[in-house]
Amino acid sequence: MSGADKDPLKRYLPSDEEIEKAMEAAMRDVTVSGVPDAGPSFQIIRANTLARGTVIMVQRDTVVVDLSYKAEGVIPLDEYGDAEPSPGDEVEAWVLAVENKDGQVALSIQEGQRQKVWESVRDGATEGAILRGKITEAVKGGCVVDVGMRAFMPARECDIRFVEDLETLVGLDVEVQVIEADREERKVVVSRRAVLSTHREEKKGELFKNLEVGQTRTGVVTNITDFGAFVDIGGADGLIHKGDLAWGHVEKVEEVVQLNQQVEVVVTKFDRQAERIGLSLKQAGPSPWDHASVRYAPGTRTSGRVVGLLDFGAIVELEVGIQGLVHVSEMRWGQRVSKPQDVVELGQPVNVEVLSLDLDRCKISLSMRKVEENPWATLEQNYPFATVVEGTVSRLEDFGAFIELEDGIEGLVHVSELSWTERVSHPREKVSVGDAVTAIVIGNDTDRQRLSLSIRKTEPDPWWDVDERFPAGKTVQGTVVRMKDFGAFVEVATGLEALVHVSNMGFGPGTRPRDVVKIGNIVQCEVMEASEESRRIGLRLIEVIEGEDA
Known part of the structure; x- marks a missing residue:
């Protein structure tokens, strides 16, 4: 006899499938006469599907979950690792069995x-699901992430920025995308x-x-x-320029901040x-x-350290965050720098005086020379x-x-004061740097710090009293020293040259000076005019005494 025959009442009872359908209908939210059902919302639980619930409690090695179902769910505690859940935590887990031996729903978050x-890449989906996991180890080319299974995360995908040492990420709980x-x-x-x-963009x-x-x-x-x-700064990067790191001079950025520093x-x-x-x-x-304004008012004397050298001056740090400029013109008296x-050199301590202070622009002008004695103050007494x-x-x-006459005092010899007789185009024609010379003071200006000197005036002026020494009609003898198209210059005394114009050489129109005399010829001439004021002597050629064409 079959089981049904042994129990004839069963044929009149609903089957298990019919009972499940009836329960589903009873648990489903319905609206009767337009009034929402105020009863609880129940969840349909099936094996090999995801179920959601709320942690009720943790009992020894088991996490008990409310599934809004006729039975509670249980998850092995060791699936959580170090992150033990708390009552009230939302959970999503895989249904391993609708009913275990204790009548509970067996769940697994790892299998979930x-x-x-796999669900995230089903049907060729291009964007995977967001999963939570833990970075468990650093390997060649990336990291291993435990997301309920072993997953690989390439080094370039570990962070928005390059991570030099992947070991620093091991142990982190992270969200990742498949x-x-x-x-x-x-x-x-x-x-x-x-x-x-994604978070950063938000x-x-x-x-x-x-x-x-x-x-x-x-x-x-x-x-x-x-x-x-x-x-x-929370979603975007900003740049702190080197000059905005600190009020003082910054040699290296690492001296002020470090990576990952808040x-x-x-x-x-x-x-x-x-x-x-x-x-x-620094502005923070x-x-x-x-x-x-109190410590560095104009006229204040203080000390500092050279921290920078520019083409036009030196940067001096007076204290951390306050620097001033010593222009080259304010470095020392007299001699041009x-x-x-x-x-000066970098790191050298210096004494300075404040010339000006601009608080709006945070600028200070300094002078090194003004803390020293000004040699120009006694110029007229020392160099009358x-x-x-x-x-x-x-x-x-x-x-x-x-x-240079002394430290800080220089005098100028103009090109016109280098020679009585020669027309000097550049001073290098008469002197060189380093030459020792004798000169005479011909002018001084303390206010403008200028001292005028003359080399030629250390010797007698050869043109002095020339109109008395060379009266008109006097016969003189000299040597031809220079030739021009308009005549020849004859040295008639040391440093004294006179001109024989071509018209006074005794030949007709079209005569060229070089056709009559040559440099080095000794000639006899007659003085036609002489003037000390105009520094000029005019001659007429009488004859060539010695030399070519004599």
Whole structure:
């Protein structure tokens, strides 16, 4: 006899399938007469599907879950690793069995993760699911992530930025996105960068809505370069230029900030269209310039250290954050300074006087020479008019030679004061740098710090009293020393030249001076005119006494 025959009442009872359908209908939310059903919303539980619930409690090695079902669900506690759940936590897990030996629903969050991985790439989907996992180890080319199964994360996908040491990521709980999966080979590739980029874009949109110049923001140093540091201020990176890291001189950026360091910064520039943000670390703290008007008023004498050399001067640090410029013209008295390296070197301590202070531009002008005795103050007493002096040629210019008489005092010999008789085009024709010379003071100006000298006036003027020594009609003898198209110059006394014009050579029109005399000829001439004032002597040729054509 069959089982049904043994129990004839069963044929009149509903089957298990009919009972399940009836329960589903009873648990489903329905609306009766337009009034929502206020009863609980129940979940249909089937094996090999995902179910959602809420953690009720943790009992020894089991996590008990409310599934809004006739039975509670249970998950092995060891599937959570170190992150033990708390009552009230939402959970999504895979149904291993609708009813275990204890009448509970057997669940697995790890299997749920695996199924989500495969689901994310089902039917060729291009974007995978977002999974939670833990980076368990660093391997060649990337990291291993436990997402309920072993997944590989390439190094370039570990972060938005390059991670030099992947070992620093091991142990992190992360969210990742599936970017490749092969169910047959059970191969899964994930990306943390994709998730971080999405979050970052969301943060950036919110940041740009509220960001303004002058705001103080907290950020993290993400990159360090030679010219500054980049800081993530919550969705976007801003640049702290090297000059905005500290009020003082910064040699290396690493001396002020380190990677991953949390810093407080002030927004100094913001270009919304170009998405560029300028930041300042130094402005987030007190400024040393706040007390500069008291400590560095014009006329104040202080000391500092040379921290920079420019073509036109030296940068001197007076204190951390306050620097001033000593222009080359303020480095020392008298002698012109071509470049600051001739006077100071980096790191050298110097004494200075404040010339001017500009608080708006945070600039201070300094002088080194004004803390020393000014040798020009006693110029007229030490170098009165007509004083004969000795010195060394220190430099040559087109217009004359500078003679150093003492430290800080230079005098100028103009080209016109180098010779009584010669027409000098450049001082190098008569002197060279380093030559020892004797000169005479012909002018001094204390206010303008100028001292005029003459070399030629140390000797008698050969033109003195020339009209008395060479009266008209006097016969003189001399040597031809220069030739021009209009005549010949004859030296009639030491340093004294006279001109024999071609018209006074005794030949007709068209005669050229070189046809009559040559350089070196000794000639006899008659004085036609002589003038001390115009420094000129005119001669008429009588005869050539010696030399060619004599």
